[in-house]
Amino acid sequence: MGLGIDHRNKMAKRAAAEITNGMIVNLGIGIPSLVPNHLPDEIQVIFHAENGITGIGPSPEIGTEDANLCNAGGLPVTLKEGGSYCDSTIAFGMIRRGLLDMTILGALQVNEEGDLANWIVPGKKVPGMGGAIELAQKSKKVVVLMNHTDKNGKSKIAAKCSLPLTSPKCVNLIITDLAVIEVTEQGLLLKEVFSPYSIEDVIHSTDCQLTIAENVIWHEE
Amino acid sequence: MVKPFNKKTSFDKIKHLFTNEMTIMYGGFGGIGTPPGLIDVILDSGAENLHLIGNDTGFPDIGIGKIVCAGRAKSIITSHIGSNPVAGQLMTEGKLDIEFSPQGILAERIRAGGVGIPAILSDIGTENSFIANHKPKVKLENTEYLIETALTADISIVYAKQADPYGNLIYDKSARNTNPLVAMAGEITIAEVEEIVPVGKLHPDQIVTPGVFVDYIVVSEGVNWKWVWE
Numbered sequence: 001m002g003l004g005i006d007h008r009n010k011m012a013k014r015a016a017a018e019i020t021n022g023m024i025v026n027l028g029i030g031i032p033s034l035v036p037n038h039l040p041d042e043i044q045v046i047f048h049a050e051n052g053i054t055g056i057g058p059s060p061e062i063g064t065e066d067a068n069l070c071n072a073g074g075l076p077v078t079l080k081e082g083g084s085y086c087d088s089t090i091a092f093g094m095i096r097r098g099l100l101d102m103t104i105l106g107a108l109q110v111n112e113e114g115d116l117a118n119w120i121v122p123g124k125k126v127p128g129m130g131g132a133i134e135l136a137q138k139s140k141k142v143v144v145l146m147n148h149t150d151k152n153g154k155s156k157i158a159a160k161c162s163l164p165l166t167s168p169k170c171v172n173l174i175i176t177d178l179a180v181i182e183v184t185e186q187g188l189l190l191k192e193v194f195s196p197y198s199i200e201d202v203i204h205s206t207d208c209q210l211t212i213a214e215n216v217i218w219h220e221e
Numbered sequence: 222m223v224k225p226f227n228k229k230t231s232f233d234k235i236k237h238l239f240t241n242e243m244t245i246m247y248g249g250f251g252g253i254g255t256p257p258g259l260i261d262v263i264l265d266s267g268a269e270n271l272h273l274i275g276n277d278t279g280f281p282d283i284g285i286g287k288i289v290c291a292g293r294a295k296s297i298i299t300s301h302i303g304s305n306p307v308a309g310q311l312m313t314e315g316k317l318d319i320e321f322s323p324q325g326i327l328a329e330r331i332r333a334g335g336v337g338i339p340a341i342l343s344d345i346g347t348e349n350s351f352i353a354n355h356k357p358k359v360k361l362e363n364t365e366y367l368i369e370t371a372l373t374a375d376i377s378i379v380y381a382k383q384a385d386p387y388g389n390l391i392y393d394k395s396a397r398n399t400n401p402l403v404a405m406a407g408e409i410t411i412a413e414v415e416e417i418v419p420v421g422k423l424h425p426d427q428i429v430t431p432g433v434f435v436d437y438i439v440v441s442e443g444v445n446w447k448w449v450w451e
Contacts, residue, residue: 092325
């Protein structure tokens, strides 16, 4: 079940606020790809794609797409001035070497220790880990954008992930359609709530202990 | 007089190279940069029970996905099959053996195979049982690493923008991706290119794959991966 475009943009906009001037950022497919639309003009950021692009620019105008210039999700992109192309080993070399300030990606489950599961639902769906394992393990900051609950209403944030992990203890921040939750040494900290939901709604929809921040920020619609 | 440095050939003339049970490595990422004409030649050749190595399984109608969907593959070493539901289905039915390798490590294993290194050490996925199990490990200064073996193939197929008759290759934008690595790792390497230019026309500083790695060049009849976003 998908989220409405407004929910998606709301989450993308919140993720964009995590990006500061000069960062090198990798965006996953889906909602993370909407993040650049919400960046203020004064923020200069280098978007990295693991298929070998450093310095992705805005989406091309319809009719000007280049079949040989796509992001890792296969969507047409452009290159910013100063951008460059490289092969896959170099693209992943940047990741493993720790040069990425942030990766923003989707997830199937996250637990209270920041374990990430996003590559397999045994017996049902096996997309494979792709580049997520290296991005999650090696980026300085890992931001997850996902629905708070799955299509059966089950929390995707749990005390333990029931699905096989992509990478343990790697997620720093979780942004869902309901809330913004930080992964801390002491567990999950509820910091922000999206209207029209309440703190109680978030607690009710989350399958593990949440610490409530002193001043929870309320995002109006 | 035979021209030893003219590697240009036609799709028809190389069809016989593809045989049952062989290992084929392919360049490309999500179908972009996978040589479409060579994929069709493999289909035409009738070769089956193929062992494939490449970044992903493309889309059902794009890239290596066409070979997977035709049931011609016996096994595949790859990082992602999410854009080709048929691959997952064949795996579930036990008809396709899939080894998942983290994407960047897969690229390094291919590169290692291409440059004569038997294996690499990796700290990616050491705590992921799907990746770490059954792999030998080695300890260096108190950190445990996985030994990830190099990959080579009987035939490598790649896509490039330009070649000269010697097989020097230049790639185009993000269609480069795994192609320069795959180009080095084949016992035989075949490049499908947009254009063949005369010797001396490619700037030596811009050549990405030296022709020494390339055995055959064919001129592409056009790419087919635009539909992904159309």
